Amino acid sequence: MLVTEEEVRADYASLEQAAQWYASLHTAGVGGTSDAQRAAWLAWLDARPEHRQAWRHIEAVSRRFEPMRAEDQRDAAAAAVQVASRGGMGRRRALAAVATLAGSGALGWLGWRYTPLADTVAAWRADYRTGTGEQRDIVLADGTHVWLNTQSALDVHYDGSERRVALQLGEMFVDTAKDALGRPFYAATRNGSMQALGTRFTVRLEPESTLLAVYEGRVRIRTANGTEAIVASGEQRRFTIDTISARELADPAHEAWIRGVVLAEDIPLAQLVAELGRYRHGHLGVAPEIASLKVVGRFPAIESDHALAMLERDLPVRVQRTLPWWTTLEPR
Incomplete structure (x- = not known):
């Protein structure tokens, strides 16, 4: 069903x-x-x-x-x-x-967060994967580093002509290494592929698109239907199988998580809660009355209970734990 x-x-x-x-x-x-x-x-x-x-x-x-x-x-x-x-x-x-x-x-x-069945099956079969609240640093055969964020899955395929990783679920950060054989490095999702041009970048699978943020070097996007664009250092773009969005400044939050930090730079509380919820089992919600409160700070990703205590200390909110797996932020 x-x-x-x-x-x-x-x-x-x-x-x-x-x-x-x-x-x-x-x-x-x-x-x-x-x-x-x-x-x-x-x-x-x-x-x-x-x-x-x-x-x-x-x-x-x-x-x-x-x-x-x-x-x-x-x-x-x-x-x-x-x-x-x-x-x-x-x-x-x-x-x-x-x-x-x-x-x-x-x-x-x-689980609570909707995930297409095909993606869930692919994640279970992936070469590398992380559970809820788990992060992983992987060193590939050529020295490339790949960090997997919470609830993520990755397949790796290296052969004589190319190096390719495929993100099946979640989010990864890639720091590519120079290859002795001169093989190009590709990262793929269901929306298309990205060719790294000597670079550090993050890839995040979203429900309808893929987010690419580049922090060093350049990355060439090619969507599943052939649309292409180059994303420079300090930029981010989203793409689907057909389209590529306009350039935006790369969000530092998409890099901070590899250091175990959820970064909030004047964002709505609801956005921060949604991000913290990725690292927790069960439901984490926020009352509509306080959802638009702006938040600035650095919060521990894995220790989300500590992050909630920080919010309760600094904002007019209280943490309501109705059930062990059902937690909400309410007005104080």
């Missing part, structure tokens, strides 16, 4: 309410949940379609981060089944989506 990003999208308020309901029902367990509490939960579930979407999302994420033993069915899904057996058709319809998704491993396998 494939679940698209649109099918699981829900508004912030609904997601937070769903997380609170899950925490309440999960903590109480089937035997400790009162009829009134279960009725209130079902009423909330029936109130808006967004509530059902949010509940499905919470249930799916919970399957990944809180797998339950068969003999200990103290989760909200079990409570739902028990109530549904007592209720009428309305309640059964309300719970149908929950039961279907809870029984499917698709969302639990793909």
Whole structure:
């Protein structure tokens, strides 16, 4: 069962309410949940379609981060089944989506962040890969250094005529070495290829495009459909299989992560939270009321709890941990 990003999208308020309901029902367990509490939960579930979407999302994420033993069915899904057996058709319809998704491993396998299935499979088969919150420094046969960021995957192919690396998922930083055989160095993604012309550069796969930022030397982009452009040092561009964006200044944040730093230079809090969330298991969100707060600073990438403590110290925000795998920043 494939679940698209649109099918699981829900508004912030609904997601937070769903997380609170899950925490309440999960903590109480089937035997400790009162009829009134279960009725209130079902009423909330029936109130808006967004509530059902949010509940499905919470249930799916919970399957990944809180797998339950068969003999200990103290989760909200079990409570739902028990109530549904007592209720009428309305309640059964309300719970149908929950039961279907809870029984499917698709969302639990793909995780909170939507990733195309083909990319996920390619990542599992890749020569090098990193998990959530992991970074890796790889030295290739010719002395080229490749740093892999969190949740990334890379294939390497060297032969007599060329050196080629293919980013299957995530983000990499490349510091190319001179080759004794004079072979060109290429980096590839699903959107096209990049030829390094003696250079240091970063490549990041985004949902619809590839971001290339060059910090030394030059890189030639050739999209999958043949469009070409050269990106100079200090520039960055995005490209798809057909198009290449206009030149922009290279963002220092795309280089800072190889030193374990998430760099914020007057960016919205929501943007920083999204970046920190890449290094954490589970959900990290921000309330709309504070999402546009501007942030300046250097934050530890791997120690994201420390980064959240820094934000709580310096901004009018508080960290709300509704569940071990569900954390949000709220107004203080």
